[in-house]
Structures are given as C-alpha cells and as structure tokens.
Amino acid sequence: MDSPHFPNIILYAIPFFALTVVIEGLIIAKHQPKKYKVKDAVTSIAMGLGNVAIGFISKLLVLFTLMFVYENFRLFTIPVTWWSFLLILFADDFSYYWSHRMGHRSRFFWASHVVHHSSQEYNLSTALRQTWTGGFFTFVFFLWLAFIGFHPAMILFQMGISLLYQYWIHTELIDKMPRWFEGIFNTPSHHRVHHGSNPLYLDKNHAGIFIIWDKMFGTFQPELKEEKVIYGLTTNINTYNPILIAFKEWGTLLKDAIASKTTLLNRFKYFSKPPGWKHDGTGVLSEDLLKEWKSNQTQNHKNE
Template sequence: MELYGKILLIAMPIFLAAVLFEKWLGWYRGKDTYRNMDMISSLSSGITNVVKDVLGLSVSILTYDYMVKNLAIFQIQSTVLVVLIAFIALDFQGYWVHRIAHQINFFWNKHAIHHSSEDFNLACALRQSISSFINLFTFFLLPAAILGVPTDVITIVAPIHLFAQFWYHTQHIGKMGFLEKIIVTPSHHRVHHAINPEYLDKNHSQIFIIWDKLFGTFQEELPNVPPVYGITRPAETWNPIKINFQHLWLLIKDAWRTKSIKDKFRIWFMPTGWRPADVIDRYPVKKIDNVYEYQKYEPVSSSLLNAWAWVQFTCVTLLVFYFFGNLGSIGTPNIFIYGGFIFLTVYSYTELMDRNPLALAWETVKNILGLGFILYTGDWFGISNVFSWGKYWVMAYFITATFATAYFVLFEIRNDVKSTGKLAWKL
C-alpha cells in the first residue's frame, strides 16, 4: 500500500504534465481535443481510481499466488525472459478481461467509465473504474502460473503494463507504419473508443495488437469514417462517481421492473445493452442512434465556474499528494476516513460542474465534516507535523469552498431557473 502510494507520487505528476502538454499542443496546432469540464472530470476520475487502489478496496476470488504455488510445472528465476513472459501473460489476460467487459452486461459497468468521455485525449485514459470490488479473472494468468513466473514478478510488471497503456489515448499521432502490425497504436485505440457502427467493440488489445487479429476483433481506422467518441447511452454528467454506477443502477432497476422471472436473472449475463422486452417501452433510456448528429454533453458554465472547478481540482490533488506521501503515519483506520473524504470532495464539486443545486448540500456537509474533524482531533491527519500552517490552509479551503459553492448555486443556477423555468441538472 505504502509502496504503491510512493509510486503514484512519481507517476501522477508525469501523467498530469503529459495531459497539460497535450492540451498546449492542441492549442498550438489549432486542434484542441480538450473541453474544460470534460478534462477536469477525467482527471478527477483518475484521482478516485488511484485512491481506491491505494486503499486496496478489492479482493480476488482466486489469487495468482495460489495458482503459482499449486499449479506451476516449472520453477524459474527472475530473469529478463521471465519478465517478458509475465508481460505477455498480463497482456493476454488484459485482452480477455477487456473483451468480456464489452460483451456482458454486468461487467460493462466497471468499464463504462473509461469510455464515458465524449473526447479522446490523454486525460480520458485516466477514467478508470472504482466500481469493481471483486477480481474474477485471475485465472487468465494460468499460463504464467504453469510456467512458474514468480508472484513478485507479476506484482512489479502489472503496474508497468497498466501505465504503458496511457500514451496511445491521443488524436495527435497518426498511423505508425510497421508498428501498426505489432503494438496497439493511437489509431487502433481511437477505433476502440469510437461508437461508429463500423468500430463498435473492436480492438480490445492493450499492448500487442496480435490478440485482436488472432481472435477476430481487429478493425483498422478507416480514412472515410472519422471516429466519434463516447458511449451509446451517454453519461450526461461530469460526476465520475455517478458514471461508475450508472449502468449497474439501470440493470438493478430493469431486473426489479421486469415481470419475467427469467429476465430478472439473465439480464446480468446478456450482451451489453440488452434489456427485458417489457421494460424497454415503459422505461425508455436515451440512446444515440446517429453518432454524427447528437450533441455532446456540455452545460453552459461561466468563466468563473470553469476557473473554480480548476481550483477545486487543484486542492483535492494537493490533499491526495499529502495522503499518498504519509500513508504510514496516517495509519488505519484513518486512511479510509481520508479516502472517503476525497471521494466526497470529488462528488460535491463535480455536482456543481453539472449545475446541480444539491452541490451546495454536498459541499456544506463535506466542509462541516472536515472542519469538525480538525476541531475534534486538533489537526488534519498530522499535517502540522509536515507543514506548520497546514491545518489552517485546509480550514481556509473548507470555508472558501462553502461560500464559493453557495454563490454559484444561489446566483448562477438560480438564474437558470428564472430564465428557463427549469433546473439544468439531472438526478
């Protein structure tokens, strides 16, 4: 846990710098692939994901360590060859887990967040799941276990394999010649993120494109079919926590509402998007029919609200950096309290980005809890031991965030109601 936190202290600034560089490059080239609120939503999703991972909020039904101890035919040492075998084995597993997530209703929920951005850029790569709490597919690493690849090698190579999937989420790199036949390139992955009928559910490979070609899911990017990004049932929110559970909530409601006992059970394992026949007409769900005509989600926001969203993101990022750098001293159970506070922070300010007036309630609750914690314990998780004025800066943030959110809700959002007669938000 602490080691992973230290790794993220190095990785997070690198990823953020890459995102900001791509943003600048797009502006410089006259091809900006970012929208402000979408960008903050993506970065905030990345924060929730890494916090969840650091807290270890998932379990494996079948662990790799168990498989390698009980099923290994060979015992091999940690060499360059073993690392390569581990990398290929993880890539094989990644292909099948990825493909299953696209093809089965229940498993789509954990992956929908990654496709939910209607833009395609490095920031959208950071939209990763917080809704998966049980790892079911470790058995796909069986080839590595049989070959006796040590557990510690898999543990080291796994984050490298994950981080290596970041770079190809970009529109600024065209086709890459002979590399298109070997590795997953930006062109391949643009196809994967597209909702055009020609591209849907193709190119599931993560590093080596060979898996798609072997198993019949490869599709080249076509010059006359520009990719359109997103999901066919658009998320229509900037709140990454809501997006993580939207599909699951729909499945729960459909399973409850259908009169068919059979459908109540099979809905979870049917192809992604399947719904019982008796609920489709009674409870319609918005779905994109023509990918070239729909309007991207983007509620009108003032320049001030756009700037305030960046202030909120910056503050939560600083809190996360302190968190990851001091996991040992914060200790258990306080790390879970801190992690919950980060989730509540992201939830509240992304609700404001959606122009939801309930954002004021969420923000107020968050800030009262934060101030109460400081007054009760005398500090903010030991921050005064690192920064002498740390707790006062945190308190100032809580107070400022409350009044700023109140201003946006009571003036900007209330003006929406006056001018349009309805609220510009959805539950």
C-alpha cells in the same frame, strides 16, 4: 524463496501523467481551442485519482487471492529472470485482451468498464478516466498466471507496465506510427477505433500492448479516413459528476435485473449478456447496430 519486490510504477508515473496532460492540453487549446473541454479533463483526472485511492483496497484483495493460488495450487515455480519477464509480457497481455473483451460482452463487467468509455473527448486525460469498481472483479482473468507459477508480485508489476503503456495511445496528436509498429503493437490509431461509438468500431481493438490478439481472434478494425471516430457511448451519460459516472450503469443494471417481470434465468442474463440485451427481445446489441449500418451503406451505394 524470498518474495521479489517491484516498485508501484503507476504511482511514480503520476508526475509524468500530470505534465503530459498539461502539455497536450496547451497544444490542443492553441490549435483547436474549442476542442479541449477542461471540465471533461478534470472529471477524467478525478476518476483517475479515485481509482488510485480505491486501488489500495482492491489490490490487497487481488494480491491475497493471487498469493493463495500461488502458494497452494501452482503447477511450477517460474523464476524471476529475463526470459520469464518476456513470457509474462505476452501471457499478461493475452489475459488483458480477454478481460477487456469480456468488459464489452458481459454487462456485469461493462458496468465497470463503461467509465473509461464515457468521455466524448479523446486525449491523454481520457486515459486517466478509470473504473472505481473493476479492480475487484477483472483480476479473475489473471489468476491462471499464478496457477502456472508466476509470482504475484511479478504479475502485478506487469499489469502496471501494461497500464502505463496504454497511457500514450490516448491521443489524437499522433496519426499513425510506422507500418511495422502498427502491425504488431496497439497504437493511438488502433485505440481511437476502440473508443468509437460508430457501429463499425464498436467492440473492436481490445488490445493492451499487442494488437496481434485482435487480429488472431477477429476483433481488429483499422481506423478509416472516411469513417471519422465519434467518441463516447451509443447513449452518452452527459455528466461531469464522477460519482454518477462511476456508479450509474451499476444502478441501471440492478434496476433492469430486479424490476423486470421475467424469469430468474433472464434476470441472471442481464448480468451475463452484452450491453443492450433485453429479455423481451427489444434490446439493441452492437452487432445489430453494425448490421443496420452496413445495410444503410449498401443502400447509399445503390442510390449513388
């Protein structure tokens, strides 16, 4: 069977990214001149360019692994046709949801994903702030697609479509989409929540294209007018240095795992447990922050 060939749509989209980042920046600068930080946008763009450059290496690894699974272990041979594109649209997005959710629940994966959350701004340039290391690990969540019979070229193409879709939702210029659209798809409103460091918003809305997965698996949180999104991390990195942003959490993770005076099992848990976990019980997880926030809300209502 001849291998299908698909264009690298992300490379073709780069001029579109550049144009829309500039247009959005000009609009924000005109109406809210203090809100747009050029240094932050430049850093995000640098992270994106680094991701593309390193992606040439990581994609070779991903393609080789997918091909190995496809050629040796696939259960079926799914043809490249209209209905298989519909199937992989949902199958890939389901995989992305769990990959993204794990990126928030395992510090090993968070060490890569934290890059995307490191900006305290939210605009189209933030979408370009991508990991330099995640491409070497997160593909494991997509291996099952090759196992059941989707061709690796098709899988990589759909992953590109997903990434392209998620570009436009990184903006504050769009408030809400029509209600039916908000009910099915990931939108700027849903994704603003995901980038929030507010306790109510932490680890919510992991969707790629379809928000239905968050609603099915209990991680959906609507954006509330009374709870303005505070972008960034619970403890921000506070640097515009792309190299520090790319690798700081890896360094902190390795330091915690190696330098901590604890058991080998606990050292492993520093990689598997969520961000904030500590072997001595002094760590603060996102659910702890949410519990404290809810307690404060209850207390405030009693005092009113």
